[in-house]
Amino acid sequence: MSIENHTRSLWAQVGQFDVRRRVREEPAGLISRAILVGAIALALAVATDGFATSANLLNVMRQASLMFLLASGLTLVILSGGFDLSIAANMTLSACLAAGAMKSGGSPVLAVATALLCGTSIGLLNGLAVTFLRLPPFLATYGMLWVVQGLAFHYMGGNEIFGFPEGFRALGTGFWWHVPLPVYMMLFVLIGGTVVTACLNFGREIYAIGANAEAARLSGIPVRRRRIAVYTISGLMAGIAAIVFLARVNAADSAMGEPILLPAIAAILIGGASLFGGTGSLLGTVFGCVILALVIDGMNLLNLNANWQPLVVGTVLLIAVLADALGRRHAEKAR
Template identity: 85%
Template sequence: MSIQNPSRFLLNHVGRLDVRRHASAETAALVYRIVLIAAIALALTVATDGFATSANLLNVLRQASLMFLLASGLTLVILSGGFDLSIAANLTLSACLAAGAMKSGGSPMLAVATAMGCGASIGLLNGLAVTLLRLPPFLASYGMLWIVQGLAFHYMGGNEIFGFPAGFRALGTGFWLGVPLPVYMMLAVLIGGTVLTARLNFGREIYAIGANAEAARLSGIPVRNRRIAVYTISGLMAGIAAIVYLARVNAADSAMGEPVLLPAIAAILIGGASLFGGTGTLLGTLFGCVTLALVIDAMNLLNLDANWQPMVVGAILLLAVLADALARRQRARTR
């Protein structure tokens, strides 16, 4: 038997071995996250009267869904070894442009297309800045954050846009079979994203790039194109999250995305992704989103001062970063 591309054959073979080697660890991590969510839910059931109601549980799912829509695209970027700090500003500008389109007489479909196009375009620009200009991902996306946020401030001029058609609002507040529509969107993204990352060559290539970009390039993987693709997907998902967020709150302003950045990043890290790339899953991100949504719900039910809530999320983020660093050191020792 002849092998036309020995490098890619070796990469695929090693990739399969690596997947099998880490399967038990992934299963253990999954069980741990399920137990953690169950423990939080049990504690809230005992400590509060309002947690176990159907209305509250559906609200937790809705909140987790919005968080996951935003975090799913960023998960792919992080898997590839990159980072995108501009997703919240992206959400803001995409939502503001969508709101403006409807207020100018455009249809909800035009608003949806506007938000998705804006989001994907910003993501594409991030990808080009990282690959063609070779800027560090953190700095490139941080600069893009300020540019996009500035555009949102200029577009809105300190005003709000509110009051949208009922058909559009249903995207954020509607139900089907008693379940919020955003939950179905979350499940669709989870299934599609899992197929993309776990079953297709694209996903294996993203993991390979995150683990060792130079080795991936030498094996024949188009590193630049794949990085541009994941940044574009991240921007697109920010645009989709903007649609759901706008439909839910029924108003747009130039600061609406500020509260969602840290929870999205924290959820990804709680879900087991590594800031160094090459490790993590969308299912883990989903569990991270549910865990964080439960924590936020707990703070609301326990009447914790709203000024303390960002501090709690920040502390969780720092602990997740610390756990990631410790896990990386442990893996380095065992190699």
């Protein structure tokens, strides 16, 4: 194929790409996930006595919202065709630094600012490594994971920081109109993020980059700047998740983020995002988080050994990856 024909082909792909068309095609997938949520909830209500209580349902929503705050930024990265393995380590270091700021006499406001600055800076570094150093996203963020985790281990020195002001703890444990505050945060991020991805040029450009970065570049989209932006947003959301998680558990240690990385990735894929980019939504990620929160809650109510949880989440993740690969292969054959 000549350069002229290749360029014409890429321009054609840009012309065919339409976020609004994708939004119209997505409801079927979202409806199927909503049905799955209802089926799991119904099964747990029948199988257990404690599921259908208001306290338990609110706890499920709180857990789902905490997971979503971390997964939301990663969703944007995946939509753009990238990946970020450092989000959980980022959350850990941000939480540890925030806890240290409060314990050294700083105010909760300083702690929040510290977590946001730490998380955003790490996300920015990831974006620069992927765009200007041209490192593969998996390797760049995997390396960052170990660097950030090592900094957290060094900072904490094997110790734990606990006991924070009640005003700060309210961010993770407080209620408004009988609904946990993290659920409102999830809704705020969901609505704001959906407006950005579905209605603004920024969102259209993210989808276009994920679908075909070269075609997006030829259409005039600033691919580097957009990629740096989504990694920075991912870091910011890790900082926000650190604040809420720290306020929720009232303690910080150097391994606090490890258990949440795999569920966050699994929730995004369950929600319909593709590891290859260009497909998915924040609403889908919400459904993925709720599904995983229900599964984990059900295992706890059924008194299953906690060691089974990683096995179940890992199995769900493998199924989601397999479904993504098969769906992509089917779509390519249909073209």
